[in-house]
Amino acid sequence: MNAPETLELRLGSIAHGGHTVARHEGRVIFVRHGIPGELVNVVLTDAGETAKFWRADVVEVLEASEHRVPHIWDQADALTHRDPVGGAEFGHISLDYQRVLKAQVAAEQLTRLGGLKAEDYNFPAVQAVPGNADGLGWRTRMSYSVTESGHLAMSGFRSNELTEITQMPLAHPGIEAIGLYSVDFSGIDRVEVAVSSRDDSTVLVLLSEVLPGAALRVAKQLPEGVNLAVFSQMGGSAADGKGELEVITGNGWLTEQVLGNFFRITGEGFWQVHRSAATLLTERVMDLTAPESGEVVADLYAGAGLFSLPLAEAVGPQGRVFSIEGAPGTHADAKKNLAQTPQVTVTRGRVERLMRQLAREAQLDAVVLDPPRTGLDKQSAAELATSGVPRICYVSCDPAAFARDTARLMARGYELDHMEIHDLYPHTHHMESIGLFVRR
Template sequence: MNAPETLQLRLGSIAHGGHTVARHDGRVIFVRHGIPGELVNVRLTDSGENAKFWRGDVVEVIEASEHRVPHIWEQADALKHSDPVGGAEFGHMSLAYQRELKAQVAAEQLTRLGGLKAEDYNFPEVQAVAGDSAGLGWRTRMSYSVTEDGRLAMSGFRSNELTAINEMPLAHPGIEAIGLYAVDFTGIDRVEAAVSSEDDSTVLVLLSEMRPGAAKRVAQQLPEGVNVAAFSQSGGSAADGKGELQTIVGNSWLTEKVLGKTFRITGEGFWQVHRQAATLLTERVLDLTQPEPGEVIADLYAGAGLFSLPLAEAVGQHGRVFSIEGAPGTHADAKKNLAEVRQVTVTRGRVERLMRQLAREADLTAVVLDPPRTGLDKQSAAELAESGVQRICYVSCDPAAFARDTARLMARGYELDHMEIHDLYPHTHHMESIGLFVRR
């Protein structure tokens, strides 16, 4: 028997991933675009009879939450579109309530996956970024798909259907100002755009070119002063690290400045997305890690050297910083940014493999790590513990990964001494956690 296409449901608690949890005839349904407590009609998007759980989108609100507000982005509004685009899944809630829900998710993950008892820990609230009252225009990095007729597009959650877009309220005004939505991107597979936080009039557009000559044709449609670079599809892409990035107009890199330090970031390199994230995270990492002259510190998943550079300055000429990054483009940025800092060793490679070597050869006093969304693996956590390092400052963009790694580190002799959460992704379910682990 096929499940009905639409159900009336009372939405329950928030779940990790941007869903609320509802139940129907004993079956769990993960529902997007709702708010806990609301009575809604839900269109089922995944409802196989043998599925462990179903999925659905809110299409009508019968009893609205007091926290519901007009959606910040019409094309992402499930009440107006049957296949709303992703990227602003919390845009129908007040910012203050978004942060309440994120704090609930973080606490639930730390309890369920991290093994922490709520009565033993004062789980933190999610902190707003100073000066970011509306949560708009914060994305200094954007990635778009392209429709068959050459328009910028995005897709919905778990959807392969592309929707042409004409705005993105979370994108930095510097990106929105260059008229990307009017450009014909025929012959281009993907478009990435980045703006410098140092000079928000400097924009870099990175193109994944399917047809020879398409990138040059696109560049001619963009305003003067916009930097354009491209990968050909046959030569690789920014994502896979293969092929060569070709400069079409201007430079293939942007300049960023954080706490007086200058960084060069190529189009293929990683940089924090929120316009204030790099500065905020650097300040917090330095404050929590408390690096001292002469210390030996490992900066794991170091990116372009955002933390490595100020850590090197803090440990001084008699200290040492090991900056380790696996992605080739980002590693190349780190080598340039740290080239003149003698006390830094910049290495490209897998963290767990290099950590084993560091544990044997270096007398580490502290470790800073900012892993990808998947977090650490068991081997990396084991190697960290084997090193005997006393302080670990962990920056995480995923509460589930952070909670799992908390359990792994605590099982190997560390305590979670401090934790804080920052709302670096307003109007989405994402958050940024920073934890300080100390050896018992």
């Protein structure tokens, strides 16, 4: 394709990934920024003649859906920007209808990939998060690129082009309040920002420095009280845990509080993004897992110990919890957070390897797992089944991965006893699923 081509299309059903499905002369086209049923003009963004399908963005709405609303963020609006930034791809859809579409996606994935039959399962609706009626200001973690002129920027879907941004409506007000968009970040490759859900005035800024001295110059532009740290190894980031973290001002960590427990989360560590997610997920996981005194529980992909700590409290000193995490920075956080809980064994390593060892050494009563977006691999699912654990509580941020793993677990003797979906990512296509699997 030499140049973008405009087509008039009637948009079909919603698809996983934030697209609607349309067809043109027998060709499937995945369209972003539309709503099922709309008549639109689109610009093709990926339309090779030999491609199995094409991609396109809506640029004009000819017949609008009743569920279309003014976009929450101008810079992410495809109707006003040629290359809209990502991160709010459902921002043009009413919140209630966003959840209807997400529920449709989840049901389609569970049917197609999970092998579940609609007549046998009552697929759940997507639940709103209490206290977040407008779906804004929920992101306690943000990651930005930096333009050549030193300003914060983001890119569009499948795009390498940076767009300078002046606000981010989904970012927590504590992040927006420190004036990041007026700071000169020249000499910085990446900026990552986190705010404590416990104290929204406590902000941690992490810099990936490419020019020596750039971080010190940035520090002079930030307000007092902001914690600032820099990754001394070029290319290091909070996401991958690479590079040595050097604190410039304040601390290199934040303190979070969930149901009375305190957690130290460093720049390299992982924490749930939605400001209410840690509490909501902990409550639901504990309710579904129902650990009892003296039981043995494994917490896989355990992060900083969010579930491990309340699980340990539930099983008591006569029980045991095995907390397993692979990421080095997050594992270090878990060791600190669980140091005063002797019934917890904190281990760093790959889950599929350690599960095999764990199954030989302990008779597990329950497993809690919250894997990355890709979900379990075949080996991990096999090791779980081999362990014979009677109940598994599975937290997933991707409906396709959850559906694939549902099929894998059901093929190995488990059934999906309960499932619920929470809208922890408003104005995006993402959702959080929790399933309880019990052994047949």
